[in-house]
Amino acid sequence: MRNSAAPSNTNGELFGYNLPARHRSGAIWRMFFFAATIFGIIALSVLLWDVVNDSFGYTAFTYKVDPATLTTDGKPLDEATSEELIAILEKTLRPNRLNTLNDEKPLEQRTQDELYELVLAEIVQPKVVAVWGLADSLLRVGKIPTEASQIASQKNIDPATISIVFVNWLSRGFVASPQSSNALYAGVRTAIMGSLYIIFITILVAFPIGIGASIYLQEYAQDTPINRMIQTNINNLAGVPSIIYGMLGLTIFVRGLSPVTSGAVFGYLGADPNYGRTILSAGLTMALLVLPVIIINGQEAIKAVPNSLREAAFGVGASKWQTVWHHVLPNAIPGILTGTILSMSRAIGETAPLIIIGASTYITYNPDSVFSKFTTLPIQIYQWTSRPQDEFRAIAAAAIIVLLALLLALNAIAIVLRNRFSRRLI
Amino acid sequence: MKVSIKLETPKNPTQPMNITPEKSENGRCAIEAKNLSVYYSDFRAVKDVNLSVEVQKITAMIGPSGCGKSTVLRAFNRMNDLIPSAHAEGDVLFHGQNIYAPDVDPIQVRRRIGMVFQKPNPFPKSIYENIAWGARVNGFKGNKADMDALVEESLISAALWDEVKDKLQQSGLSLSGGQQQRLCIARAIAVKPDIVLMDEPCSALDPISTLKIEELMRELIKEYTIIIVTHNMQQAARVSDYTAFFTLDERRAGYLMEFGTATNIFTNPREKVTEDYITGRFG
Numbered sequence A: 001m002r003n004s005a006a007p008s009n010t011n012g013e014l015f016g017y018n019l020p021a022r023h024r025s026g027a028i029w030r031m032f033f034f035a036a037t038i039f040g041i042i043a044l045s046v047l048l049w050d051v052v053n054d055s056f057g058y059t060a061f062t063y064k065v066d067p068a069t070l071t072t073d074g075k076p077l078d079e080a081t082s083e084e085l086i087a088i089l090e091k092t093l094r095p096n097r098l099n100t101l102n103d104e105k106p107l108e109q110r111t112q113d114e115l116y117e118l119v120l121a122e123i124v125q126p127k128v129v130a131v132w133g134l135a136d137s138l139l140r141v142g143k144i145p146t147e148a149s150q151i152a153s154q155k156n157i158d159p160a161t162i163s164i165v166f167v168n169w170l171s172r173g174f175v176a177s178p179q180s181s182n183a184l185y186a187g188v189r190t191a192i193m194g195s196l197y198i199i200f201i202t203i204l205v206a207f208p209i210g211i212g213a214s215i216y217l218q219e220y221a222q223d224t225p226i227n228r229m230i231q232t233n234i235n236n237l238a239g240v241p242s243i244i245y246g247m248l249g250l251t252i253f254v255r256g257l258s259p260v261t262s263g264a265v266f267g268y269l270g271a272d273p274n275y276g277r278t279i280l281s282a283g284l285t286m287a288l289l290v291l292p293v294i295i296i297n298g299q300e301a302i303k304a305v306p307n308s309l310r311e312a313a314f315g316v317g318a319s320k321w322q323t324v325w326h327h328v329l330p331n332a333i334p335g336i337l338t339g340t341i342l343s344m345s346r347a348i349g350e351t352a353p354l355i356i357i358g359a360s361t362y363i364t365y366n367p368d369s370v371f372s373k374f375t376t377l378p379i380q381i382y383q384w385t386s387r388p389q390d391e392f393r394a395i396a397a398a399a400i401i402v403l404l405a406l407l408l409a410l411n412a413i414a415i416v417l418r419n420r421f422s423r424r425l426i
Numbered sequence B: 001m002k003v004s005i006k007l008e009t010p011k012n013p014t015q016p017m018n019i020t021p022e023k024s025e026n027g028r029c030a031i032e033a034k035n036l037s038v039y040y041s042d043f044r045a046v047k048d049v050n051l052s053v054e055v056q057k058i059t060a061m062i063g064p065s066g067c068g069k070s071t072v073l074r075a076f077n078r079m080n081d082l083i084p085s086a087h088a089e090g091d092v093l094f095h096g097q098n099i100y101a102p103d104v105d106p107i108q109v110r111r112r113i114g115m116v117f118q119k120p121n122p123f124p125k126s127i128y129e130n131i132a133w134g135a136r137v138n139g140f141k142g143n144k145a146d147m148d149a150l151v152e153e154s155l156i157s158a159a160l161w162d163e164v165k166d167k168l169q170q171s172g173l174s175l176s177g178g179q180q181q182r183l184c185i186a187r188a189i190a191v192k193p194d195i196v197l198m199d200e201p202c203s204a205l206d207p208i209s210t211l212k213i214e215e216l217m218r219e220l221i222k223e224y225t226i227i228i229v230t231h232n233m234q235q236a237a238r239v240s241d242y243t244a245f246f247t248l249d250e251r252r253a254g255y256l257m258e259f260g261t262a263t264n265i266f267t268n269p270r271e272k273v274t275e276d277y278i279t280g281r282f283g
Helices: A019-055 A082-092 A095-103 A113-125 A132-140 A141-154 A172-176 A189-220 A224-238 A242-254 A279-305 A307-315 A319-347 A350-358 A377-385 A390-425 B069-075 B107-113 B127-137 B144-157 B177-190 B207-220 B233-239 B262-267 B271-279
Strands: A055-062 A127-131 A162-168 B031-042 B043-054 B056-064 B086-095 B114-117 B195-199 B225-229 B242-248 B253-260
Touching: A019 A055, A019 A132, A019 A390, A019 B242, A055 A132, A055 A141, A055 A279, A055 A390, A082 A095, A082 A113, A095 A113, A127 A141, A127 A390, A127 B144, A132 A141, A141 A162, A162 B056, A172 A390, A172 B253, A189 A224, A189 A279, A189 A319, A189 A377, A189 A390, A224 A279, A224 B195, A224 B225, A242 A279, A242 A350, A279 A319, A279 A350, A307 B107, A307 B114, A307 B177, A319 B127, A377 A390, B031 B069, B031 B225, B043 B069, B043 B225, B043 B242, B056 B069, B056 B233, B069 B195, B069 B225, B069 B242, B069 B253, B107 B114, B114 B127, B114 B177, B127 B144, B127 B177, B144 B177, B177 B195, B177 B207, B207 B225, B242 B262, B242 B271, B253 B262, B262 B271
Parallel strands: B043 B253, B056 B225, B056 B242, B114 B195, B195 B225
Antiparallel strands: A055 A127, A055 A162, B031 B043, B031 B086, B242 B253
16 A cells, blocks of 8 residues: 555545554654664763773873883883892882881792882882873873973972873783772772672572572462562562662671671681671672562563463473473573573672671772672772872773673673573573 | 263253263263363353263364363363462362362373363473473383383374484474474373363364374374364364364353264254354354
């Protein structure tokens, strides 16, 4: 009918000719859907660019000792050999400081990277004067020295002592270093470890309990008022703000179960008292937080398994449990894992409940057990963004990239697992 | 159990009657419904069905949509238990025992009374596993060779062996619709049931596959009793030994209108309604 130009009269008065109007409204809706997609893509790109922009760029430093004066033949300091670096340290540092360093770890046994950082921290002592983003560094590179001089004079620093270096804040050192009060040496290693530990406990606790509950509610529970009430409450719990779960975790796990979560009943004695503010408390709190989401997703996945499959299994005399275990669960697993991925992503990005239950913001050692005090990536990012200095903004941006990468890596693992399960079923 | 023969003409044809097969010279009763009513919540879907099915015969249930023939079929192996709101009243006697008695485990019932469904529903597993799983969950005691033999025997009985013997490890879902339905039949008979219930087994199949299944059913009754629900009157006339005609009363409850040999029902029905239905005047 699309090609017939004139309205057909065969149907009499009952049907009007409205095809152009229908096509028009269809086209308008299509444009709206397209615009919505474009808006989403733009928003995401801006976010990503903003983070990348802050993570790289020129930085103006002022040094206590100019690194160029330390090496003899004009070679850059970071290319100096271990022996040369040791020589510099021994020449410049006071003997008792040298002894202290040697007591920590003999200089000869340290790697070139470690020695280089030592020279920077002990002798060069760089200070950040100003930080530029990637956009400025690429597009307005000519104006940066002038701006640097202006900023230096405002801060009463001699502009002549300023050197401008392109800094990659997201360096290998950043990922591998522990927390530090100096942005130049600060890293996210302890935060990554904390996040991974907590996610591990969260999944370990929430996955089996969540799947168990969704199987019960979907396959076994009768349609009674009590079960309907439980169902409604689970649905509502999924929407409760995360900070409420933080309060719950504080009351139950940190305070109430303090002997357990601090490890005291297991005879665990940490370096300093943790008062139950441990990885275990955080993981359990996060498990509570994601449990409703996992249950609801699990129920949806189980609901989506065709009834004909259950009937087929019952039809050959299988019991309820055999039907669920051999047919319902394997077919629901891909959907269940999708829900788990979603909740894992939520848990790894949560900050508020962890602040409530007392995450430490300054932790320089790796968590060594579930009874360790902890910090996580979002906590670290939150803490760094609240600092006034530009360089902390830069490392916060770098930490966000690390967090996104970690999230992507964990999701990739989950998706590979899910696809493996799905393939086995065909 | 001997089946009594009743041939009295009902005074009020819309009222349910005790109807049993007219011919049963040496026939034994495989399963028998006595005053069976099935309710969905408060709605009485089927009322007072009295039906006795003869061993190693095909009994077809026909009737207009919504007359409860599928409900009755599913009541025979307690498949309705899976619907939370459904419950049955009356007795279904299987080997003289009421399968709705409190001490009867529905799993045991379904293991003895297998089922083939309207839409082919093989498990999303290999062809081999489709057959072997039922045996395994029911405590199959044999070794690997015994299982291989059982799979082969079941597939041969379902006239599928020649088509799939080289691809037993392929997914059951890779087969055509007709093959899938025969796989489902093979799966049902692999656990050695007494009765196989078939709920419109050919409604999703083409005529050639339908014909194959019908031939298969004639073969299967050498060992099994078959009860089939069908919307296809020709099919009921072709394959069934006995035919039960269901219809609806004014409150939309289904009941058994007439039951007899297929020949009688299709050539010389006792009731006017039956005749109207099978000749295509309504339904």
